[in-house]
Amino acid sequence: MLKIGSIEDNDGEYVIHREFYRQGMIFKDEEAYKFHKDQPCYSPELSDSVYTGNDFLELCNCQQDLADELFEGVDWQHPESLKEDWFANGEWVECEGCGKIINYGDGCNDTKCPNCGKAVEV
Numbered sequence: 190m191l192k193i194g195s196i197e198d199n200d201g202e203y204v205i206h207r208e209f210y211r212q213g214m215i216f217k218d219e220e221a222y223k224f225h226k227d228q229p230c231y232s233p234e235l236s237d238s239v240y241t242g243n244d245f246l247e248l249c250n251c252q253q254d255l256a257d258e259l260f261e262g263v264d265w266q267h268p269e270s271l272k273e274d275w276f277a278n279g280e281w282v283e284c285e286g287c288g289k290i291i292n293y294g295d296g297c298n299d300t301k302c303p304n305c306g307k308a309v310e311v
């Protein structure tokens with residue numbers, strides 16, 4: 190599993206050891222993301238913010254497949270920023286009917302929300 194850098198819990202203060210990955214210096218731990226949802230699994234390049242698997246899930250409306258995609262995608266930025274990018278360029282669309290996030294990129298291009306059936310407008 191992917192492991193970039195490491196993190197130490199020093200009495201509640203995280204000490205982040207970053208390594209270079211794709212675009213920047215980050216900490217990223219796939220095993221923590223998958224199996225220890227309440228433990229740090231990611232820290233971006235430009236801040237000491239630490240994210241857990243649960244944070245990714247929350248950012249993605251508790252939609253696991255989208256959280257997985259977001260976790261896979263981050264390589265220097267804050268997950269919030271990457272998510273905004275994906276919304277801005279139409280890869281992700283929020284359903285106006287039910288509020289679920291629809292993965293519009295990736296060639297699946299659903300024209301209806303898979304959750305509630307409302308037509309997707311991009």
Ligand SMILES: [Zn+2]
Pocket residue numbers: 284285286287288289302303304305306307
């Ligand atoms: Zn919907």
